[in-house]
Amino acid sequence: MELRLLHGVAYGDSWFGRWGYKFIRGCYGVTQPIYFKAIEAIQGIPLCLIVHHLSNSNPEIPAIFTRYQTLSDHSLVTLGDLFHFMLELKSRLPKESCIDSYNPGILVETSCRWSPKRVEMAVRVIVEALKRAEYRWVARQEVRDVARNYIGDTGLLDFVLKSLGNHIVGNYLVRRSLNPVTKVLEYCLEDLSSVFPRNQEGLIINNSKLKARYKISGAQLMRDVLYLYRVILKDQNQMMFTGILSAIPVASRIILDTKYFVKEYYAEFPSKFDIGGLEGKLKLYCSVMLKDKNITPFECVTLKNHSTFDDLKREVERNFRNLYWGLKNFVAESMVNLKINAKGKDLVFGVVEVGCKIVFQESANSNNLDKLIYENGDISHQVVDCPCGATEDDGERMICCDICEVWQHTRCVRIPNNEEIPNIYLCNRCEQEIVLLPSLP
Numbered sequence: 058m059e060l061r062l063l064h065g066v067a068y069g070d071s072w073f074g075r076w077g078y079k080f081i082r083g084c085y086g087v088t089q090p091i092y093f094k095a096i097e098a099i100q101g102i103p104l105c106l107i108v109h110h111l112s113n114s115n116p117e118i119p120a121i122f123t124r125y126q127t128l129s130d131h132s133l134v135t136l137g138d139l140f141h142f143m144l145e146l147k148s149r150l151p152k153e154s155c156i157d158s159y160n161p162g163i164l165v166e167t168s169c170r171w172s173p174k175r176v177e178m179a180v181r182v183i184v185e186a187l188k189r190a191e192y193r194w195v196a197r198q199e200v201r202d203v204a205r206n207y208i209g210d211t212g213l214l215d216f217v218l219k220s221l222g223n224h225i226v227g228n229y230l231v232r233r234s235l236n237p238v239t240k241v242l243e244y245c246l247e248d249l250s251s252v253f254p255r256n257q258e259g260l261i262i263n264n265s266k267l268k269a270r271y272k273i274s275g276a277q278l279m280r281d282v283l284y285l286y287r288v289i290l291k292d293q294n295q296m297m298f299t300g301i302l303s304a305i306p307v308a309s310r311i312i313l314d315t316k317y318f319v320k321e322y323y324a325e326f327p328s329k330f331d332i333g334g335l336e337g338k339l340k341l342y343c344s345v346m347l348k349d350k351n352i353t354p355f356e357c358v359t360l361k362n363h364s365t366f367d368d369l370k371r372e373v374e375r376n377f378r379n380l381y382w383g384l385k386n387f388v389a390e391s392m393v394n395l396k397i398n399a400k401g402k403d404l405v406f407g408v409v410e411v412g413c414k415i416v417f418q419e420s421a422n423s424n425n426l427d428k429l430i431y432e433n434g435d436i437s438h439q440v441v442d443c444p445c446g447a448t449e450d451d452g453e454r455m456i457c458c459d460i461c462e463v464w465q466h467t468r469c470v471r472i473p474n475n476e477e478i479p480n481i482y483l484c485n486r487c488e489q490e491i492v493l494l495p496s497l498p
Contacts, residue, residue, distance in 0.1 A: 058286050065096050065312045066290065067140040078318035084453050085314045085466060086446030092315050095308035099290070100137030102305065107136065107289065110302055115288050121281050128273070136289070140282070147278050171213050179217045182207045184226050187246045194234070197242040218244075316452075338362065339406060342414045343373050345384070346393055348421070355414060356380065360405060367401040373417055388420035444485075445469045458484035 060072035071078065080089050104122050112119050125142060126133045133139050186203040187195060197218060204214050222233030222244075230247040290309050339362055342355040358372050370389045377384050394416045399408050409415070439457075441449050443465040455464045456478050463484055470485075472478065483491070 058283060059313060061315065062290055062309060062312050063140065063144075063282070063286060066099050066137055067144050069093075069096055069100065069137070071315075071318055073318045076320065078320045080315065081317045081319040082451070083311070083315040083317070084447070084451040085469065086443065087311055087314050091311060095311035098304045098308045099312075100135060102136040102302065103134060104136060104139060106301060111288065117284060118288065121285060124273075124281075140285075143278060143282055147275055147282075171210075171216070175210075175213060176217060179204070179208050179210075179213050180221060180226055183214075183217060183221065183244075184229060184231065184246065187229075187231070187244055190246075192246055192248070194236070194243040194245045196236075196239075197244065200244055339411045341369070341405075341409070342412065343369075343376075344414070344416045345373075345377055345387065345389070345419055346416055347419050352416065353377070353381070362406055364405050365402050366399050366405055366408075369405050369415075370401075370417070389417040390420035391418050392416065393418045439464050441465070443469050456482050458482060458487055460484075460487040 064070065064072040064074070068074070071080075080092055082088075083092055104126075108119050108122060122133075122139065125139060125146075128146070129142050133142055182204045183200060186200055189203075201211075201214055201218060205211065208214055221231050224231050228248065232245045232247055234243055234245075235241070236243050289305065338359050341358050341360065343358045344355045345353045347353070356376055358369070358376055360369060360372060364372075373389050374387055377387050381387075392415050394414070395409065397408055439450065440462065441447055441455070441464045443455075445466060447466065450464070454467045454474065456467050456470065456472065457464050459481055460483060465484060467474070467478065470482075
């Protein structure tokens with residue numbers, strides 16, 4: 058699935074939008090107003106029309122729509138409402154299916170060498186150990202060590218810990234996750250009694266919507282999302298889409314043709330800097346003034362507290378050489394925004410404050426590129442005049458007219474991507490001029 062399309066329909070923005078990336082330009086003549094109009098068009102498609110037009114050829118669609126309309130606490134009327142609810146629900150569901158009564162949390166196969174009773178006892182011991190952790194994340198080894206005080210069979214404990222993850226046990230959901238820092242498996246309990254009503258008999262789910270919600274696994278939900286994505290958003294058979302639904306393939310193509318997103322970085326920082334870091338190290342924010350007087354965004358540079366100005370220059374050069382391909386030979390010369398007479402051997406933090414912003418001048422000896430760098434390649438003098446409206450190279454495959462030397466997208470002139478570019482090509486305008494040209498005597 059293309060997350061640019063799926064998240065665009067669900068949230069009205071690209072998947073990259075969660076990190077602050079915004080539309081900068083599209084391919085094939087797509088502009089920002091066209092892009093957002095395409096998103097609005099798909100988001101506003103009524104579900105009832107989709108059922109009316111597609112249910113005969115795709116009988117699963119009405120069942121999927123009904124399933125999630127039943128689960129939702131608010132009305133799901135449009136395609137945007139449905140995808141938004143499904144993606145929000147995904148983050149709250151366990152991966153595996155589960156039931157609402159007490160169960161050991163894992164299915165014991167007939168070939169398992171431990172009896173269901175022993176597996177259930179081990180599960181109870183592990184859950185009780187996690188309860189004593191007061192709902193904090195606990196490392197796998199720590200849970201195993203506590204459980205060994207009651208279960209001597211380490212093989213049984215390893216089997217249960219391996220199988221017991223994102224399952225409901227009694228009134229609790231056992232969650233398992235890999236700690237991104239320590240790379241160690243950790244376990245945690247989530248108390249479902251705060252979500253579901255309880256009486257003296259234990260966990261009772263009176264709300265049919267909540268009960269049904271926990272009978273749907275994350276895997277089942279993703280299968281439904283994938284099915285709807287393929288049938289509705291990516292189906293290439295445009296004959297199936299008539300009336301208002303004919304906007305779906307067109308709008309989907311526009312969204313997928315939008316591939317360039319940029320995050321804006323601003324030179325101004327908050328009044329309070331995050332000056333912490335590794336022990337014995339402090340932070341500065343540095344930028345570079347290039348030869349053409351343009352200034353790069355500020356980057357955080359971490360230095361030891363006894364670093365000198367020579368150390369600072371070397372660290373700034375290393376950071377910006379690694380960050381910018383066009384500055385791979387960058388040499389820092391002087392600080393242009395600080396009026397200080399500091400020598401190379403002077404300590405940095407005896408002269409400037411922690412969190413200070415410093416702009417370095419690029420040395421005239423820097424052997425960097427003398428011309429601008431574009432994501433599509435070098436600056437060229439080629440003329441782009443495509444039927445889609447594009448007037449510049451957007452990185453898509455193009456072909457040049459052999460008479461007027463104007464470039465156009467191969468897709469826009471009906472040359473499929475799986476076909477070779479012809480040796481001789483005439484654009485439509487030159488072709489018409491040749492047809493209308495009077496025959497020579």
